[in-house]
Amino acid sequence: MASFRCSNCGRIKEFKELFAYELSTRPCTVCWKGKWIEYDGPMAEVVLGREDSEVADLVRRCEFLEAQIQATFRTKELQQKQYEAAGTRDQARVFESHIRLCNDTIVSFGKEIETLHAQIHEYGVREAIRRDAGVAFKAAQGVSGTSGKNKLYIGSRDFVSSYASGKRKKPRILDVPNWSWGLNLSWVEGGISARAQFKLKLDDRSPYSTIPAPVLQKLREAPGMQPETFLELCRTRGSGTLLWYDKDGENRPTWTALEIASLLRSGYQFRFLARSSSPKEEKIVLELPN
Numbered sequence: 001m002a003s004f005r006c007s008n009c010g011r012i013k014e015f016k017e018l019f020a021y022e023l024s025t026r027p028c029t030v031c032w033k034g035k036w037i038e039y040d041g042p043m044a045e046v047v048l049g050r051e052d053s054e055v056a057d058l059v060r061r062c063e064f065l066e067a068q069i070q071a072t073f074r075t076k077e078l079q080q081k082q083y084e085a086a087g088t089r090d091q092a093r094v095f096e097s098h099i100r101l102c103n104d105t106i107v108s109f110g111k112e113i114e115t116l117h118a119q120i121h122e123y124g125v126r127e128a129i130r131r132d133a134g135v136a137f138k139a140a141q142g143v144s145g146t147s148g149k150n151k152l153y154i155g156s157r158d159f160v161s162s163y164a165s166g167k168r169k170k171p172r173i174l175d176v177p178n179w180s181w182g183l184n185l186s187w188v189e190g191g192i193s194a195r196a197q198f199k200l201k202l203d204d205r206s207p208y209s210t211i212p213a214p215v216l217q218k219l220r221e222a223p224g225m226q227p228e229t230f231l232e233l234c235r236t237r238g239s240g241t242l243l244w245y246d247k248d249g250e251n252r253p254t255w256t257a258l259e260i261a262s263l264l265r266s267g268y269q270f271r272f273l274a275r276s277s278s279p280k281e282e283k284i285v286l287e288l289p290n
């Protein structure tokens with residue numbers, strides 16, 4: 001997904017499967033004056049705004065379904081009255097089938113509402129998300145002051161938070177009570193704004209917490225690859241690892257993969273360095289070239 005910015009009004013938009021040359025001929029659909037130009041600046045605000053509007057859509061759909069259920073209840077009551085007053089068996093059967101239809105409708109709308117509630121829940125309480133996004137941005141931006149190093153940790157959430165439980169390392173991880181991808185991205189962009197180093201914390205004991213060797217080899221060969229190329233690599237070679245989530249009916253990049261893609265988009269590159277504690281071992285970081 002590529003992002004573009006209007007040359008006139010500054011509106012930022014993401015376009016799926018569209019290339020710059022296709023867009024260059026189209027005007028901005030907000031002000032109708034500017035042109036779309038490629039944009040690689042901060043995106044968290046755009047993502048948070050998209051999350052807000054996705055939640056609003058889900059809430060509207062819920063309200064619509066609730067109104068439909070109420071209306072169906074009223075219809076059902078009417079059909080019940082007519083059923084009781086039916087003069088023949090045939091008439092009664094017609095009303096009976098209408099009542100059944102009403103019941104089915106109520107049940108199926110009810111199920112959809114449950115699903116919607118679960119989806120809304122996943123977006124979190126928006127005010128809290130917005131507040132934490134600001135907190136996370138500042139925490140990442142100021143990490144050198146709070147932890148002594150301009151360095152942040154990314155990787156499997158469980159592993160990273162157990163690794164960085166100490167007072168000195170804790171400021172190097174995303175550590176706020178709420179979560180959404182937009183909030184997570186705010187944290188990453190706070191680090192980018194301070195040109196922080198992002199260190200990949202890998203745990204070889206679990207496939208979900210590490211990157212397979214063949215993928216690491218590709219990253220070594222092309223340390224500054226395009227984010228789209230990286231995500232394609234995650235999809236084709238990273239299934240069931242730290243890079244690609246394919247459980248519970250989902251099939252998507254992991255949040256770590258998206259964090260890395262955001263860093264690559266901002267000009268960060270992979271670097272494979274010797275560990276200062278044990279120089280024979282390797283550590284993997286993402287850094288902005290000097």
Ligand SMILES: [Zn+2]
Nearest residue numbers: 006009028031
């Ligand atoms: Zn515009």
